[in-house]
Amino acid sequence: MTKPVRSKLTCIVINREFIFTQIACSPAGYFFCLKRIENVSPTEYFYRQPSLILYIDIHTHQSPNPSVWSIQNVHEHFDKLYPQSNYSTGIHPWYIDAANTSLQLDRMKIASQASNVLAIGECGLDRICLVDFRLQEKVFIEQISWANEIAKPLIIHCVKAHREALSLLKEYNRTAPVIFHGFNNNEEIAASIIQSGYYLSFGKSLFSPSQEKVFAGISNDRLFLETDDSEYSIESIYAQAARIKNTTPEQLGNHIQQNAKKIFNSPTL
Numbered sequence: 531m532t533k534p535v536r537s538k539l540t541c542i543v544i545n546r547e548f549i550f551t552q553i554a555c556s557p558a559g560y561f562f563c564l565k566r567i568e569n570v571s572p573t574e575y576f577y578r579q580p581s582l583i584l585y586i587d588i589h590t591h592q593s594p595n596p597s598v599w600s601i602q603n604v605h606e607h608f609d610k611l612y613p614q615s616n617y618s619t620g621i622h623p624w625y626i627d628a629a630n631t632s633l634q635l636d637r638m639k640i641a642s643q644a645s646n647v648l649a650i651g652e653c654g655l656d657r658i659c660l661v662d663f664r665l666q667e668k669v670f671i672e673q674i675s676w677a678n679e680i681a682k683p684l685i686i687h688c689v690k691a692h693r694e695a696l697s698l699l700k701e702y703n704r705t706a707p708v709i710f711h712g713f714n715n716n717e718e719i720a721a722s723i724i725q726s727g728y729y730l731s732f733g734k735s736l737f738s739p740s741q742e743k744v745f746a747g748i749s750n751d752r753l754f755l756e757t758d759d760s761e762y763s764i765e766s767i768y769a770q771a772a773r774i775k776n777t778t779p780e781q782l783g784n785h786i787q788q789n790a791k792k793i794f795n796s797p798t799l
Protein backbone atom coordinates (compact mmCIF):
# COMPACT_ATOMS: atom_id res chain seq x y z
CA MET A 531 0.00 0.00 0.00
CA THR A 532 1.37 3.43 -0.89
CA LYS A 533 1.73 5.87 1.94
CA PRO A 534 -0.40 9.02 1.68
CA VAL A 535 1.26 12.02 0.16
CA ARG A 536 1.80 14.82 2.66
CA SER A 537 1.31 18.33 1.48
CA LYS A 538 2.14 21.72 2.91
CA LEU A 539 0.76 25.14 2.24
CA THR A 540 3.43 27.67 1.48
CA CYS A 541 3.61 31.22 0.36
CA ILE A 542 5.75 33.11 -2.13
CA VAL A 543 5.67 36.78 -3.00
CA ILE A 544 5.80 37.88 -6.62
CA ASN A 545 5.43 41.56 -7.47
CA ARG A 546 4.13 42.30 -3.97
CA GLU A 547 1.33 39.77 -4.43
CA PHE A 548 0.97 36.84 -2.05
CA ILE A 549 0.81 33.57 -3.98
CA PHE A 550 -0.26 30.60 -1.91
CA THR A 551 0.65 27.21 -3.28
CA GLN A 552 0.35 23.61 -2.20
CA ILE A 553 3.67 21.80 -2.10
CA ALA A 554 3.33 18.02 -2.02
CA CYS A 555 5.87 15.64 -0.53
CA SER A 556 5.80 11.97 -1.48
CA PRO A 557 7.43 9.26 0.66
CA ALA A 558 9.96 8.79 -2.13
CA GLY A 559 11.05 12.42 -2.01
CA TYR A 560 9.86 15.87 -2.85
CA PHE A 561 7.89 16.83 -5.86
CA PHE A 562 6.08 20.05 -6.35
CA CYS A 563 2.50 20.46 -7.18
CA LEU A 564 2.45 24.19 -7.72
CA LYS A 565 -1.27 24.57 -7.52
CA ARG A 566 -2.21 28.12 -6.82
CA ILE A 567 -4.60 28.41 -3.90
CA GLU A 568 -7.04 31.26 -4.12
CA ASN A 569 -8.66 32.99 -1.17
CA VAL A 570 -6.03 32.20 1.40
CA SER A 571 -5.22 35.05 3.73
CA PRO A 572 -1.95 35.44 5.65
CA THR A 573 -3.90 34.54 8.79
CA GLU A 574 -5.14 31.25 7.35
CA TYR A 575 -1.57 30.55 6.29
CA PHE A 576 -0.54 31.07 9.90
CA TYR A 577 -3.25 28.79 11.25
CA ARG A 578 -2.14 25.97 8.99
CA GLN A 579 1.29 26.22 10.56
CA PRO A 580 0.43 26.06 14.26
CA SER A 581 4.01 26.24 15.46
CA LEU A 582 4.17 29.85 14.30
CA ILE A 583 2.99 32.90 16.15
CA LEU A 584 0.71 35.37 14.40
CA TYR A 585 2.78 38.53 14.50
CA ILE A 586 0.60 41.62 14.52
CA ASP A 587 2.23 44.87 13.43
CA ILE A 588 -0.33 47.50 14.29
CA HIS A 589 1.39 50.40 12.55
CA THR A 590 4.03 50.19 9.85
CA HIS A 591 5.43 52.11 6.93
CA GLN A 592 7.22 48.99 5.63
CA SER A 593 6.12 46.81 2.70
CA PRO A 594 3.81 43.97 3.67
CA ASN A 595 5.28 40.68 4.84
CA PRO A 596 2.93 37.74 4.14
CA SER A 597 3.54 36.06 7.47
CA VAL A 598 2.68 39.19 9.47
CA TRP A 599 -0.78 40.64 10.03
CA SER A 600 -0.05 44.33 9.63
CA ILE A 601 -1.71 47.69 9.15
CA GLN A 602 0.21 49.81 6.68
CA ASN A 603 -0.07 53.51 7.25
CA VAL A 604 -0.85 55.84 4.34
CA HIS A 605 -0.89 59.62 4.52
CA GLU A 606 -1.15 60.43 0.79
CA HIS A 607 -1.87 58.74 -2.57
CA PHE A 608 -5.02 57.33 -1.04
CA ASP A 609 -6.11 55.98 -4.43
CA LYS A 610 -3.16 53.54 -4.59
CA LEU A 611 -4.17 50.92 -2.05
CA TYR A 612 -3.70 47.21 -2.78
CA PRO A 613 -6.77 45.05 -2.08
CA GLN A 614 -4.80 42.34 -0.25
CA SER A 615 -3.26 44.64 2.42
CA ASN A 616 -4.72 46.28 5.53
CA TYR A 617 -4.36 50.03 5.86
CA SER A 618 -4.87 53.02 8.08
CA THR A 619 -5.53 56.28 6.25
CA GLY A 620 -5.15 59.67 7.88
CA ILE A 621 -3.75 63.17 7.72
CA HIS A 622 -0.57 63.20 9.82
CA PRO A 623 -0.01 66.58 11.49
CA TRP A 624 3.33 66.98 9.66
CA TYR A 625 1.61 66.73 6.28
CA ILE A 626 -1.35 69.06 6.76
CA ASP A 627 -1.52 71.31 3.72
CA ALA A 628 -2.94 74.57 5.08
CA ALA A 629 -4.12 75.67 1.62
CA ASN A 630 -5.87 72.36 0.79
CA THR A 631 -7.03 70.90 4.07
CA SER A 632 -10.61 70.20 2.92
CA LEU A 633 -9.40 68.42 -0.21
CA GLN A 634 -6.94 66.31 1.82
CA LEU A 635 -9.69 65.33 4.26
CA ASP A 636 -12.18 64.56 1.48
CA ARG A 637 -9.71 62.25 -0.28
CA MET A 638 -8.87 60.49 2.96
CA LYS A 639 -12.55 60.06 3.82
CA ILE A 640 -13.34 58.46 0.45
CA ALA A 641 -10.42 56.01 0.72
CA SER A 642 -11.14 55.15 4.35
CA GLN A 643 -14.49 53.61 3.48
CA ALA A 644 -12.84 50.59 1.81
CA SER A 645 -13.22 47.43 3.88
CA ASN A 646 -9.43 46.89 4.02
CA VAL A 647 -8.91 50.32 5.60
CA LEU A 648 -9.15 49.25 9.21
CA ALA A 649 -8.41 52.51 11.01
CA ILE A 650 -8.20 56.30 10.71
CA GLY A 651 -4.70 57.66 11.32
CA GLU A 652 -2.09 58.28 12.07
CA CYS A 653 -3.58 61.59 13.10
CA GLY A 654 -3.13 63.79 16.12
CA LEU A 655 -1.03 66.62 17.50
CA ASP A 656 2.68 67.41 17.35
CA ARG A 657 4.22 70.33 19.28
CA ILE A 658 7.53 69.97 17.44
CA CYS A 659 6.33 70.36 13.84
CA LEU A 660 5.90 73.73 12.17
CA VAL A 661 2.23 73.38 11.21
CA ASP A 662 0.04 75.81 13.16
CA PHE A 663 -1.22 74.08 16.32
CA ARG A 664 -4.79 75.41 15.98
CA LEU A 665 -4.94 73.98 12.46
CA GLN A 666 -3.60 70.65 13.76
CA GLU A 667 -6.40 70.59 16.34
CA LYS A 668 -9.03 71.36 13.70
CA VAL A 669 -7.83 68.56 11.40
CA PHE A 670 -7.58 66.16 14.33
CA ILE A 671 -11.16 66.92 15.44
CA GLU A 672 -12.41 66.28 11.88
CA GLN A 673 -10.71 62.88 11.90
CA ILE A 674 -12.01 61.94 15.35
CA SER A 675 -15.54 62.75 14.20
CA TRP A 676 -15.05 60.81 10.95
CA ALA A 677 -13.77 57.72 12.78
CA ASN A 678 -16.93 57.83 14.90
CA GLU A 679 -19.11 58.24 11.83
CA ILE A 680 -17.68 55.25 9.98
CA ALA A 681 -17.08 53.20 13.16
CA LYS A 682 -13.33 52.59 12.74
CA PRO A 683 -10.57 52.89 15.37
CA LEU A 684 -8.18 55.85 15.60
CA ILE A 685 -4.38 55.52 15.47
CA ILE A 686 -2.88 58.54 17.21
CA HIS A 687 0.41 60.35 16.61
CA CYS A 688 1.17 62.54 19.61
CA VAL A 689 4.31 64.51 20.45
CA LYS A 690 4.43 66.74 23.54
CA ALA A 691 0.67 67.31 23.44
CA HIS A 692 -0.87 64.39 25.33
CA ARG A 693 -2.99 66.58 27.60
CA GLU A 694 -4.51 68.40 24.61
CA ALA A 695 -5.01 65.18 22.59
CA LEU A 696 -6.78 63.46 25.49
CA SER A 697 -8.99 66.47 26.07
CA LEU A 698 -10.06 66.60 22.38
CA LEU A 699 -10.74 62.86 22.43
CA LYS A 700 -12.80 63.27 25.59
CA GLU A 701 -14.86 65.97 23.92
CA TYR A 702 -15.32 64.53 20.42
CA ASN A 703 -14.81 60.77 20.58
CA ARG A 704 -17.87 58.73 21.44
CA THR A 705 -17.22 55.15 20.37
CA ALA A 706 -14.01 54.76 18.35
CA PRO A 707 -11.31 52.58 19.98
CA VAL A 708 -8.08 54.60 20.26
CA ILE A 709 -4.44 53.48 19.97
CA PHE A 710 -1.61 55.88 20.84
CA HIS A 711 1.11 54.57 18.54
CA GLY A 712 4.89 54.74 18.97
CA PHE A 713 4.59 55.32 22.71
CA ASN A 714 7.80 56.68 24.21
CA ASN A 715 6.85 58.57 27.32
CA ASN A 716 6.54 58.36 31.09
CA GLU A 717 4.36 56.26 33.38
CA GLU A 718 2.08 59.15 34.26
CA ILE A 719 1.12 59.82 30.64
CA ALA A 720 0.76 56.07 30.00
CA ALA A 721 -1.61 55.83 32.98
CA SER A 722 -3.75 58.75 31.78
CA ILE A 723 -4.16 57.09 28.34
CA ILE A 724 -5.04 53.72 29.87
CA GLN A 725 -7.49 55.34 32.32
CA SER A 726 -9.29 56.89 29.34
CA GLY A 727 -9.91 53.34 28.08
CA TYR A 728 -7.38 53.56 25.25
CA TYR A 729 -4.51 51.36 24.01
CA LEU A 730 -0.74 51.92 23.74
CA SER A 731 1.47 50.61 20.96
CA PHE A 732 5.23 50.24 21.44
CA GLY A 733 8.02 49.76 18.92
CA LYS A 734 11.70 50.62 18.82
CA SER A 735 11.47 52.51 22.14
CA LEU A 736 11.43 49.09 23.88
CA PHE A 737 15.16 48.90 23.20
CA SER A 738 15.81 51.96 25.36
CA PRO A 739 16.15 51.11 29.08
CA SER A 740 13.94 54.01 30.21
CA GLN A 741 10.91 52.50 28.44
CA GLU A 742 11.33 49.01 29.90
CA LYS A 743 9.81 50.01 33.25
CA VAL A 744 6.89 51.82 31.59
CA PHE A 745 6.17 48.88 29.30
CA ALA A 746 6.45 46.32 32.12
CA GLY A 747 3.68 48.15 34.00
CA ILE A 748 1.12 48.19 31.16
CA SER A 749 -1.61 45.59 31.39
CA ASN A 750 -1.48 43.02 28.55
CA ASP A 751 -5.05 43.79 27.52
CA ARG A 752 -4.04 47.36 26.57
CA LEU A 753 -0.98 46.64 24.42
CA PHE A 754 0.03 46.54 20.79
CA LEU A 755 3.42 46.32 19.06
CA GLU A 756 4.61 47.97 15.86
CA THR A 757 7.58 48.56 13.56
CA ASP A 758 6.51 52.08 12.40
CA ASP A 759 9.39 53.38 10.23
CA SER A 760 12.14 51.65 12.25
CA GLU A 761 14.71 49.17 11.01
CA TYR A 762 13.61 46.59 13.61
CA SER A 763 11.61 43.55 12.50
CA ILE A 764 8.31 42.86 14.25
CA GLU A 765 9.77 39.51 15.37
CA SER A 766 12.61 41.27 17.21
CA ILE A 767 10.15 43.70 18.82
CA TYR A 768 7.98 40.79 20.05
CA ALA A 769 11.08 39.05 21.43
CA GLN A 770 12.18 42.19 23.29
CA ALA A 771 8.65 42.85 24.60
CA ALA A 772 8.35 39.25 25.85
CA ARG A 773 11.73 39.52 27.57
CA ILE A 774 10.65 42.68 29.42
CA LYS A 775 7.33 41.08 30.41
CA ASN A 776 9.10 37.90 31.47
CA THR A 777 6.93 35.79 29.19
CA THR A 778 7.16 34.13 25.77
CA PRO A 779 6.47 35.83 22.43
CA GLU A 780 3.68 33.24 21.92
CA GLN A 781 1.90 34.15 25.16
CA LEU A 782 2.27 37.86 24.57
CA GLY A 783 1.17 37.30 20.97
CA ASN A 784 -2.02 35.68 22.22
CA HIS A 785 -2.94 38.75 24.26
CA ILE A 786 -2.19 41.07 21.36
CA GLN A 787 -4.27 38.97 19.00
CA GLN A 788 -7.22 39.12 21.43
CA ASN A 789 -6.82 42.91 21.66
CA ALA A 790 -6.80 43.21 17.87
CA LYS A 791 -9.88 41.00 17.53
CA LYS A 792 -11.72 43.23 19.99
CA ILE A 793 -11.24 46.42 18.05
CA PHE A 794 -10.62 45.62 14.37
CA ASN A 795 -13.32 44.38 12.11
CA SER A 796 -11.16 41.99 10.08
CA PRO A 797 -12.02 38.46 8.98
CA THR A 798 -8.30 37.62 8.96
CA LEU A 799 -7.83 37.91 12.72
Ligand SMILES: [Zn+2]
Binds near residue numbers: 759
Ligand atom coordinates in the same frame (compact mmCIF):
# COMPACT_ATOMS: atom_id res chain seq x y z
ZN1 LIG B 1 4.13 56.15 11.66
